Amino acid sequence: xxxxxxNRLLNIFLYISLLIISVPIVILxxxxxxxxxxxxxxxxxxxxxxxxxxxxxxxxxLFQTLFSSMLLSLAVxxxxxxIGTMTARALTLYDFVGKELIALLSIAPNLVPGTxxxxxxxxxxxxxxxxxxxxxxxxxxxxxxxxxxxxxxxxLTQSIGGRLEMQAYVLGASPFKSFIYITLPLLxxxxxxxxxxxxxxxxxxxxxxxxxxxxxxxxxxxxxxPFIAKGDRALGSAYALIFMMSTLLILIITDRVTKKLPYQNxxxxxxxxxx
Amino acid sequence: xxxxxRNISVTLSNKKILKFINLKVEDGEFISLLGASGxxxxxxxxxxxxxxxxxxxxxxxxxxxxxxxxxxxRRTVIVFQDLRLFPxxxxxxxxxxxxxxxxxxxxxxxxxxxxxxxxxxxxxxEDMHVDKMSGGQIQRVALARAxxxxxxxxxxxxxxSSLDINLRKDMQELVLELQREYKITTILxxxxxxxxxxxxxxxxxxxxxxxxxxxTPENIFKKPINTIVADYFSKGTYVHGKIINNKFISRLFSxxxxxxxxxxxxxxxxxxxxxxxxxxxxxxxxxxIYQGDSYLLKLNNTDSNLKLESVVPDFTxxxxxxxxxxxxxxxxxxxIPEKQACS
Numbered sequence: 001x002x003x004x005x006x007n008r009l010l011n012i013f014l015y016i017s018l019l020i021i022s023v024p025i026v027i028l029x030x031x032x033x034x035x036x037x038x039x040x041x042x043x044x045x046x047x048x049x050x051x052x053x054x055x056x057x058x059x060x061x062l063f064q065t066l067f068s069s070m071l072l073s074l075a076v077x078x079x080x081x082x083i084g085t086m087t088a089r090a091l092t093l094y095d096f097v098g099k100e101l102i103a104l105l106s107i108a109p110n111l112v113p114g115t116x117x118x119x120x121x122x123x124x125x126x127x128x129x130x131x132x133x134x135x136x137x138x139x140x141x142x143x144x145x146x147x148x149x150x151x152x153x154x155x156l157t158q159s160i161g162g163r164l165e166m167q168a169y170v171l172g173a174s175p176f177k178s179f180i181y182i183t184l185p186l187l188x189x190x191x192x193x194x195x196x197x198x199x200x201x202x203x204x205x206x207x208x209x210x211x212x213x214x215x216x217x218x219x220x221x222x223x224x225x226p227f228i229a230k231g232d233r234a235l236g237s238a239y240a241l242i243f244m245m246s247t248l249l250i251l252i253i254t255d256r257v258t259k260k261l262p263y264q265n266x267x268x269x270x271x272x273x274x275x
Numbered sequence: 276x277x278x279x280x281r282n283i284s285v286t287l288s289n290k291k292i293l294k295f296i297n298l299k300v301e302d303g304e305f306i307s308l309l310g311a312s313g314x315x316x317x318x319x320x321x322x323x324x325x326x327x328x329x330x331x332x333x334x335x336x337x338x339x340x341x342x343x344x345x346x347x348x349r350r351t352v353i354v355f356q357d358l359r360l361f362p363x364x365x366x367x368x369x370x371x372x373x374x375x376x377x378x379x380x381x382x383x384x385x386x387x388x389x390x391x392x393x394x395x396x397x398x399x400x401e402d403m404h405v406d407k408m409s410g411g412q413i414q415r416v417a418l419a420r421a422x423x424x425x426x427x428x429x430x431x432x433x434x435x436s437s438l439d440i441n442l443r444k445d446m447q448e449l450v451l452e453l454q455r456e457y458k459i460t461t462i463l464x465x466x467x468x469x470x471x472x473x474x475x476x477x478x479x480x481x482x483x484x485x486x487x488x489x490x491t492p493e494n495i496f497k498k499p500i501n502t503i504v505a506d507y508f509s510k511g512t513y514v515h516g517k518i519i520n521n522k523f524i525s526r527l528f529s530x531x532x533x534x535x536x537x538x539x540x541x542x543x544x545x546x547x548x549x550x551x552x553x554x555x556x557x558x559x560x561x562x563x564i565y566q567g568d569s570y571l572l573k574l575n576n577t578d579s580n581l582k583l584e585s586v587v588p589d590f591t592x593x594x595x596x597x598x599x600x601x602x603x604x605x606x607x608x609x610x611i612p613e614k615q616a617c618s
Contacts, residue, residue: 167359169346170324171424172376178347181372185363263363 025244031237051234055242060223062242069220070246072134073202076141077250080198081191083142084149085157091150092157106150109143117143118208125212132214140212141205145198152197156190157183185263195254200247220246276427276460277302278323282332285315285322292318294484296332300428300477303458305451307471310481311507316464319481320430323462324351336427347376352426356433358417360405366392366416367401373424391419394453411442418450422457429454429461435470447474468508472496480504497609502540505609511544512583515613523610527581530605538613545571547607548585556598558583563595574599 031037035048055062090096091103109117121140122131130136160183168178206221213222220243228236258264278300285293292315300306308316321327323334325346333340341349352373360369370388379387385401392398395415405413414434421429431450435443451474454461465471471478472492479489480503488500499505502513516525518539523532525541550558550572561582562573570591574583583601587593 163355163357163359164361166326167353167355168361168372170326170349170351170353171373171420172347172350173372174345174347177376182361263361263368 025241028237028241028244031233032241034234048234051232051238054235055238062223065218065223066220066242066246068218069203069223070250072138072217072219073141073199074250076138076145076202077195077198079138080142080145080149080202081153081194084146084153084194084198085187085191087146087150088153088157091154093162107147110147114208118211122211131212132216134213134217137209137213137217137219140208141202144205144208145201148197148201149194152190152194153187156187160186181262185261188258188261188264192251192254192258196251199250203243203247276337278428278460278462279335280319280323280332281335283319283322283329283334284331285318285327285329287318287327292484293322293329296484296486298479298486298489300460300462302460304476305454305461305463305474306477306479307463307465307475308479308481309465309468309471309507311466314481315484316466316481317432320353320432320462320464323428324353324430325349326353350425350427351430352421352424352428353430353432354417354421354434356436358413358434360413360416360420362405364405365401366397366403366405366408369405369416370420370423373420377425387423388419391423392416394422394456395419395449410438411445414438414442414446415449418446418453422453422459426459429459431461431463433464433466436465436467443470450474472508480507497607499542499609499611501611502542505542505611509544509546510584511542511547511609512581514541514543514581515539516541518610523608528603530603530608532608532610534610535612539610540613542609542611543583543603544607544609545584545586547604548574548583549602549604550574550585550587550593550599551602552593552597553600554598556600558599558601560593560595560597560599563593565589574601 030044032051033047033049034044035046035050037044054060087102087106091099091106118140121143125131125136125140130139164182164186165175165178168182169175173181203219204221205219206225209217209219209222213219215222220239224236224239224243227239278298280296280298283293283296284291296319308319310316318327322329325334325341325344329342333342335341336349336351361372364372367385367388370391371384374384374387389398389401392401395418397412397415397419400408400412400416405416408416417434435446438446447470450461453459463471463474475492477489478492478495480487480495482503488495488504490498495504496508499508505511514525514527516523516539517537518524518532518534519536521531521533523530523534523539523541530541557578558574558576560572561575564571564573566586568589569586570589572585572587572593574585576582577598585601593599
């Protein structure tokens with residue numbers, strides 16, 4: 001009886017969550033094809049393909065911008081997860097001077113207001129010749145994504161600890177193989193979350209990308225935000241849908257790639273991986 | 276393979292954990308490192324395996340100094356107390372892991388994993404996931420995985436301590452059976468004296484980072500070198516005295532002993548005292564404690580404050596308050612020189 005009740009409660013929460021996610025998507029979809037939607041109508045009065053035509057028009061350079069934006073954010077996400085994993089490992093498994101300071105610094109970008117931080121870093125980047133470059137934008141995005149990556153990977157690394165690697169080590173695995181075959185497969189859930197999180201944060205950066213990229217580094221956000229700011233809801237919705245789908249695509253690719261790693265749970269059934 | 280530790284000292288967090296350890300384990304021998312928690316047993320095991328670096332001394336395996344050999348190349352495999360099966364692998368994948376590290380092909384690995392599962396009496400469990408297994412089964416998988424690594428020295432770090440008494444006995448028998456079959460030099464870390472006495476060829480008794488005594492189970496039990504070793508196996512009453520011309524003389528008794536002249540402490544364990552009920556006996560039964568198949572009697576001397584203990588069968592008619600006389604089994608008395616009494 002208790003199980004039945006708790007299952008019912010879980011189902012209610014599940015449907016509420018589904019509703020919270022799907023309603024904005026339906027609204028975006030409707031707005032994309034809307035010509036006029038006067039108040040207080042529940043549905044648009046007239047529909048049109050104007051937004052779709054404009055988004056896919058050759059002068060909009062959608063695919064070029066989308067591709068470079070995805071590549072940039074993916075680079076940020078991958079770098080973020082690598083640096084995050086290694087930092088988390090150092091902070092969890094090793095003792096060294098300044099450990100607490102590095103732990104504090106790893107979350108510092110989240111403690112300083114974004115605009116203040118951006119202005120400061122812009123001046124530094126001009127001095128370092130990193131302003132108006134892709135490398136500069138990747139670096140500044142990394143500063144924003146790393147606190148999340150470190151935090152996610154640190155929790156997971158703490159829960160795994162170094163015990164299993166030590167066991168692998170005495171069973172004949174080198175430290176590198178111990179990490180690859182034992183710790184890495186166990187870190188996969190965190191890696192997926194971290195990549196997803198870093199990708200979303202990076203691809204959603206408008207102000208800092210515009211400031212550091214100087215308009216020369218075009219990302220999808222840089223392309224999309226002016227339309228939203230202008231109040232062209234149809235065009236803004238079309239861009240938002242494409243943005244969302246591109247993010248979803250990256251998350252699916254990440255999921256597929258991480259399943260290729262050794263000793264991964266294949267749909268609940270553990271399989272042999274002899275290679 | 277023969278293992279030798281020469282003058283090993285280890286310091287961790289500015290505290291000297293091991294102090295000049297010397298130990299030699301013959302090829303195929305089973306020894307136990309016995310001692311209370313915190314005496315350095317597990318640290319010594321990790322030092323042998325190469326997980327902890329020693330400050331001084333050398334680890335010699337098969338005549339070769341292996342101080343600079345990293346842990347993964349030493350073939351000194353530890354089965355840890357918490358067993359540490361890899362949670363993302365099946366039983367067979369766990370056992371195959373060290374084989375994979377040895378470069379054995381996938382068919383060979385599968386075949387060997389199934390063979391080892393048979394040895395630990397878990398045939399048919401190869402594709403089971405480890406979180407579905409019981410404590411005893413996990414122990415067996417951990418053992419099979421250690422054997423798969425083809426160890427030169429097998430190091431068991433209190434591996435049976437989490438098991439209940441029956442499972443522990445089963446595992447002890449299985450380990451001994453496999454150790455004899457594979458003729459692996461084995462070191463068991465334990466704080467359980469019974470486990471050490473029944474399983475080992477020799478026991479190294481550790482205390483405070485040092486080996487107090489390294490001897491056969493019989494000798495370490497019957498001829499402890501000092502009171503620390505003696506008390507660890509069985510508590511008793513110490514009677515001070517002297518040995519002069521091969522005769523121990525004390526206020527309680529005198530006995531012929533083949534020992535050098537000097538001051539000695541004689542340890543009288545409960546098993547060395549036989550009692551007879553006697554109306555005017557010298558001792559009074561102060562307490563009678565049930566111990567399953569026997570009773571422990573606490574005896575107080577009526578003339579002095581001497582207190583002794585004796586073990587009697589569970590069918591004894593003696594009750595608390597009875598007066599008894601004692602008879603000492605002189606073969607079971609333990610004589611410890613006063614200068615070594617507590618090193």
